Amino acid sequence: MIMPADLEDMIRRRYRSLFLLFFMLCSLSSQVISAVSARATLRASSSTNSSVVDSDLAALVAMKAALIDYKGILQSWNTSRGSACGGGWVGVKCEAGRIIAIHLPSKGLGGQLAAEIGQLSYLRQLSVHTNAITGAIPVSISSLRNLRGLYLFHNLLTGSIPASLSPVLQALDLSNNHLSGAIPTSLSTSALLRRINLSYNNLSSTIPSTFSSLARLQALLLSHNQLVGAVPDFSQLANLQTLDLSQNLLKGSFPALQQSSAGASQTGAIVHSSATSSSKELFPSLFTLNLSHNALTGKLPSQIGELSSLLQLDLSNNKFSGAIPPQLANITELSSLDISHNNFTGSLPSSLSSLGNLTHFNCSFNSLTGKVPKLRHTFLASAFVGNKGLCGFSPASLCALPPAPSPETGAANSSGEAAAASTGEKKKKLSALSIVFVVIGIVIVLFLLMCLCSLLFICCCRRSGESMAKAGFTGEKPGQAGGGKGEGAKREGDAPGGKLVHFEGSLGFLADDLLCATAEVVGKSTYGTVYKATLEDGNQVAVKRLREGIVKSQRDFEVEVTAVGAIRHPNLLALRSYYWGPKDEKLLIFDFMQGGSLAAFVHARGPETPLTWQMRMNIAIGAAKGLVYLHEEQKMIHGNLTSSNILIDAHQNAKLSDFGLSRLMTQAANSNVIATAGALGYRAPELTKLRKATTKSDVYSFGIVLLELLTGKAPGEGPSSGPTEGTTMDLPDWVASIVKQEWTQEVFDIELMKGRAPGDEELINTLQLAMNCVTLAPLERPEMSEVLQQLEQIKPDLKQ
Ligand SMILES: *[C@@H]1O[C@H](CO)[C@@H](O)[C@H](O)[C@H]1NC(C)=O
Ligand SMILES: *[C@@H]1O[C@H](CO)[C@@H](O)[C@H](O)[C@H]1NC(C)=O
Ligand SMILES: *[C@@H]1O[C@H](CO)[C@@H](O)[C@H](O)[C@H]1NC(C)=O
Ligand SMILES: *[C@@H]1O[C@H](CO)[C@@H](O)[C@H](O)[C@H]1NC(C)=O
Ligand SMILES: *[C@@H]1O[C@H](CO)[C@@H](O)[C@H](O)[C@H]1NC(C)=O
Secondary structure, three states, X not given: OOOHHHHHHHHHHHHHHHHHHHHHHHHHHHHHHHHHHHHHHHHHHHOOOOOOOHHHHHHHXXXXXXXXXXXXXXXXXXXXXXXXXXXXXXOEEEEOOEEEEEEOOOOOEEEOOOHHHHHOOOOOEEEOOXXXXXXXXXXXXXXXXXXXXXXXXXXXXXXOOOOOOOOOOOEEEOOOOOOEEOOOHHHHHOOOOOEEEOOOOEEOOEOOHHHHHOOOOOEEEOOOOOOEOOOOOOOOOOOOOEEEOOXXXXXXXXXXOOOHHHOOOOOOHHHHHHHHHHHOOOOOXXXXXXXXXXXXXXXXXXXXXXXXXXXXXXXXXXXXXXXXXXXXXXXXXXXXXEOOOOEEEEEOOHHHHHOOOOOEEEOOOOEEEEEOOOOOOXXXXXXXXXXXXXXXXXXXXXOOOOOOHHHHHHHHHHHHHHHHHHHOOHHHHHHHHHHHHHHHHHHHHHHHHXXXXXXXXXXXXXXXXXXXXXXXXXXOOHHHHHHHXXXXXXHHHHOOOOEEEEOOOOOOOOHHHHHOOEEEEEEEEOOEEEEEEEOOOOOEEEEEEEOOOOEOOHHHHHHHHHHHOOOOEOOEOOEEEEEEOOOOOEEEEEEOOOOOEHHHHHHXXXXXXXXXXXXXXXXXXXXXXXXXXXXXXXXXXXXXXXXXXXXXXXXXXXXXXXXXHHHHEOHXXXXXXXXXXXXXXXXXXXXXHHOOOOHHHHHHHHHHHHHHHHHOOOOOOOOOOOOOOOOOXXXXXXXXXXXXXXXXXXXXXXXXXXOOOOOOHHHHHHHXXXXXXXXXXXXXXXXXXXXXXXXXXXXXXXXX
16 A cells, blocks of 8 residues: 655656756755855955845845844844944845845744835745744735745745735745735736745635746745635646645536637536546646635536646535546546545446545545445545445445446446447447346346345254344244244345445444344343344444334334433443344344443442442443533433443443434333333432433432442442441442441442552542532532542543
8 A cells, every 4th residue: 555655756847857956946046146245255354345235135124123133143134243234144145236135034033024124125035934933914015016935934924915016026934924915916917936835824815827827836825814706727737746735625627628719508517528638638737626625616627637737635624516527537646635524426436436546535425326436545434434435445334235237337328328429439349248248247247146145044043043043133942943034035135125224333233243143131121132242244233123113114213212322421421333124123232341241340240340449430431421421512411321221332431322322212111211221220319200311310319320330339229238227228328327337438339448558539539529429409410520520530531
């Protein structure tokens, strides 16, 4: 795989001509300068004739006065240290007594540029970049008629750009300042300009269309401004190599790609331009085109394929729509293509697979559909995500059954025919023949696949059928398993019997994989039974089979489950897929958590497994983070937080499960859950009356979990030891009663007290926080964010 370094190299090669030219120019002028200044020095020593003309000297003195010289760099600008042109003055170059260059980059200069600069009428280069110069660019700079390079970038300049600049200006870099106002259209009178960098300012005009007359322009960099309007037609700029208009407010369509000489024929535009392209190339030198982060709309023209020298194309974060033209693949050297965050539709053209240098590609967040073609390099799934209909780019995004060949090949045909029309009829015949072959091929492959599938299916179901039936995973009694399976297999074979939908990060199994998986019951919750299922490839998933009759209608369910499936947070158990079976079985598929539930971990852990204070606090903080995210980012109430719903991953981090599930259920089912949670001792007391969970009732439940972690006792279970042994009591009540009797130490889990001084502040403070969470009055309970903050204060070393 080619790394960014290669890309850089490629660009460098492309840039070489530009660099070489600049280098030659610079070295030439510096040779002239050094030769001249050497001569000047010689002359100064022999005669007094060499002194700088008075007006230039006065200008330099004024310039020094206006600048703030924090580092004392300009101390050498002092008449008692020899003449300005004698070679003693830092950064000053002269020729025949005239200042021709001022070169003071990165000298820690503040202050302003004096208007007297305008008197240096022989000045060819002004370079004071990378300082902290404030104020406006003096308008008098316009009168420097010999200026070739103006480098003021990386300063704090404000105000606007002078209306016109030297007619012989070749490089203008004012980037990284605070310039505002318009880009003057009259800049185009500097007809020799090769490079314009105005990026990272606050310029707010349109891009002057007059720039299209800058025939020598090689780089136009206007990114990170507030530029508005449309992108002018720059197709005249035969020398343009880099065009960066990103991060502006540009509107309108993709820049015009028609030769203005191509005439007015609006109708056969495609045919017309492909005819002209043979005679004259469009943008023959353009290798970087960045239009990202604007508001450009419309389709990409098929002529984009004629930008044949392009290496980097970034169209991301716009509003482009329509299909991606297959002609894009005519840009054979393209190495970076980003079209993410647009509204492109249709499929990715299969022609993209011919782009051998494409090492960076991103089409995420569009409306693309179909199967991703085989690309030369592999890309992370994040390069494709956010397209509802796109599949085949990762193991998690397998395409459903045969990748719907009919519409795709149909589209390919029509575009193929359009191309064939211009080239001749020979191709047409060929493609007709090949279509016949392809169709025959598809039929045969399909037939073979079907045979293979049914064979595999029978095998796999026979092997795991018994365990499946035992687990009740498919909802059938063991006795019926055989008959039921046969029926199911048929359905899966002919038509999709059920609907399996994957969300981000899913393992991308097929429905058969799931239904044939070995499964064992790992828990039962209010919404249904939870299984651990081991897929064919050895991966494990947690499957929650929802109880019958508690779920909303299929349509409402799908809306809600899609919203829940989009929630991602390190402390929330991600919903990866769901399955709605032909007999209305509803399965939710989650990541399988190796550590089981917190309830099992705290209460049913073997003696050899330690549960240290560190681990308990880490779990508490993780769970709190998950809840804060739900409350504040998702505006969602958990409503059913118990230690059974807090799962522990392989690294002992907490992940909340069951959040958002109430949205999938009917009202009646949810009331039922609240009642059950109450029975388990996690229900806030106000819920008996209100029946509506709130963030504060979540805080109550969290407080109970915190008490569980501190005491090692399960709520509702009743204390098994201690002063009130034998009675059953609410966990908070029990804790309160002990604290009241000043036996506070008795509250804590014995394991926690090992090697710990009585009255340990961390334990006491956490206990106090837990008791605040379970106060009877909801309004007196803290918000989850405050709870999290306090936990992090108690154990700051755990803060990640
Ligand atoms: C010029 O230099 C002399 C001696 O180096 C110094 O005394 C004088 O203050 C300087 N003048 C200015 C304007 O910096
Ligand atoms: C243009 O200016 C920006 C900001 O100063 C800088 O990062 C970029 O390298 C410049 N580009 C060129 C080609 O000079
Ligand atoms: C940019 O200019 C606009 C007015 O055109 C002004 O409101 C805004 O504050 C400026 N932003 C910065 C960062 O200077
Ligand atoms: C994307 O395009 C589709 C159809 O052209 C349109 O319905 C949808 O509103 C567009 N979405 C955005 C975000 O522009
Ligand atoms: C693709 O773009 C998206 C959105 O800008 C970004 O989050 C993701 O990391 C990118 N992926 C790759 C592989 O560049």
